[in-house]
Amino acid sequence: MTRIEPRTLKGFQDLLPEHALRRADMVRRIEDVFRAHGYAPIDTPSLEYAEILKGKGGEETDKQLFEFDDAGGRRVALRFDLTVPLARFVAQHHAELALPFRRYHVGHVWRGERPQKGRFREFLQCDADLVGATGVAADAEVLVTMLSAYEALGVGGVTLRVNDRRVLQGLLGRLDAADRAVPVLRALDKRAKQGDEVVAKELAAAGLKGPAVETLLDLARPRGDDVATVAALEIAVKGNPVGEAALHELVAVKGLVLAAGKRPGSIVFDPGIARGLDYYTGIVLEAELDAFPGIGSVGSGGRYDDLAGLYTAAKLPGVGCSIGLDRLLAALAEKGEAAAPRAGPDAMVAHAGDAALARAFGFAQGLRDGGLRAEVFPEERKHAAQMKYADRRGIRFVFTPDPGGSFHGKDLVTGETFDVDAAAAALAEMRARWTRSGPA
């Protein structure tokens, strides 16, 4: 027989139980935070008509699409984010929705990027968006929600680096380059990764004249603190009413986020944040873990007031945030912190021969009915092999059916043994031992 080599595609990953459990736990925490802020879930298909997705993110995401003809000859593609499908969704269903519409969506997205550390071709995004409202309250609520989600993950401090596309437009206006926004912002977006020299060349290629390149690179840089950054930008966008208003809104948004109790350092104005996607029209942001600045952005977001307008005449401006869990897990993995401490259940009932199986099944169910996690070892094996398995899975308590009808318990943490007549007694014994030593 010819065997097929078991392997995954380049840029795609298997998650083993400890990592999958950690991620599943993170997803629940994020969902609970999203729900606490008024967001409800939706689902949209992974596959869309290609025309729905193309030309929305920009040249780069178009190139990265997994696009093909389905068996019915339709041109289809896997979604590259959750925002474009949301815009399609609200355009299609807005009459059935209560507006302003808050939705969250946890789902995979696909991008044929060059695989590299922390970057995958399939990755999980957790998005919260608010559609049908403009203004500082909407922007600020999304930022508060995002910061609360990171707090719930317990991954240490997170800084949102915040900017506004309209402020950038104001800077470009000052440099007589307002019409070059798309290539200029794309170039600027690469600054953190590729450095000033590369970006300067791209800016020149985008049509910026020599001194304008230097001026832009200088203006698009945070100063010592937000007060200094705002002061510098105020001078730079002076006389540009849209840029001035956007700058004042940014300050107001930060005020509201602080009013919700977030720490002052959790938002920093960074006029260099451009975001690579074409659909942003207002506030833009990237999230960085304070403990892992090197990993780059672990979340992003922004306002996109014209996106749904590609599908409908209804006015459906939107703002949202996206938490990239796989990048975050890759960062934690580097520190050895990505795995859940224990994927195994609380207790195992050993397999002591077929005749004892019915008792083992009843006992295990009794433990579950008492709120614990329990499994029966599923095959007849040597007792030592069963104990070794329990140890490897981090199971603390093993119960073996005795011929007399009771169960022989072993605490693998202390090595102590004890006898119990039924599940109720076992539950009491296990709880007493956890109280003494803390849960495993």
Next chain:
Amino acid sequence: MTRIEPRTLKGFQDLLPEHALRRADMVRRIEDVFRAHGYAPIDTPSLEYAEILKGKGGEETDKQLFEFDDAGGRRVALRFDLTVPLARFVAQHHAELALPFRRYHVGHVWRGERPQKGRFREFLQCDADLVGATGVAADAEVLVTMLSAYEALGVGGVTLRVNDRRVLQGLLGRLDAADRAVPVLRALDKRAKQGDEVVAKELAAAGLKGPAVETLLDLARPRGDDVATVAALEIAVKGNPVGEAALHELVAVKGLVLAAGKRPGSIVFDPGIARGLDYYTGIVLEAELDAFPGIGSVGSGGRYDDLAGLYTAAKLPGVGCSIGLDRLLAALAEKGEAAAPRAGPDAMVAHAGDAALARAFGFAQGLRDGGLRAEVFPEERKHAAQMKYADRRGIRFVFTPDPGGSFHGKDLVTGETFDVDAAAAALAEMRARWTRSGPA
């Protein structure tokens, strides 16, 4: 501007908040049950090399694959189930896993089926599998887990219709058709949907002689009760040691499931259950909702001892179950029971002008810190429009900042109003009102 029509592909669905919330709640309940039985999550890519997936389920799933060449020229396909990727996963990682290996996986799968009521081209599966063990304890634990999951969903009684491929092989042996198993079982699998006449024709096409067709259709039918079914099968497979052993194992599995406290009617022997997938080698089963027999199978499972052997020389027999949530939700939707009762938060803070926003943000955060769900209305609108929105979302409490510094509360259930000075007082008032009337 040319607008793109907002639409989804045939057979693909959007889930609106009330339905997505119900499904998300169901997923959590199922995951908790899987965890309680010792299963931990894994994740595998949605896309695999096509050769990993093809020829594993059978002709039909091969035809239904979403298969294409990626940008790197690799032949790839979207998974059609979670079992074949699991077999690939354990073949690839078994050295890193504690065996026997219990994993659960909640994920989408894709099949280019003809769309029809309750059948989608992308649907969510919740699978629990036990790999690396054979025998009745492993089979029974999977059945117990599956029944517990349905109990947790609160969808009424569920019946597992259970059979064993080896019993069917015994029947075919008796009919001198042991070598025709693949086409015969595929034909038999269509019986519930297409009726005896169609199946009889397919059986004849598969090489079964006239009287053998009648005999098989008679034998592959449950009798009045399990005792009668087993008695009939015992006669039919007499002299076929594999079939006899399999029949005795089925009886033992049922005994263990009852020992775990499941009701006797939750398992019924049905020798007509064949399952359409080629990879099954032992027990096979389908789950039916007692309240919706017409919708057909809402879950399935079985033993596949040779599947991982397609990728590795290691012995990795498996058994598992799969709960199809989208079919279940479609059934509930027909009864008007598919939606969550309320997707909105507990409270809304009205937008009373920009000057009051900071107070509104602090107040909303205070409610969240107290464990409630709260949102700030994100735009300045007429108060009546904000109240209408709250009502539409099923939000019970609306708080409006007063010029004096306190908040004016309204209970939309009773119509009563009250004043509170801060979030703590609001929490107390809301809890008192819930205690009186029950939570919304």
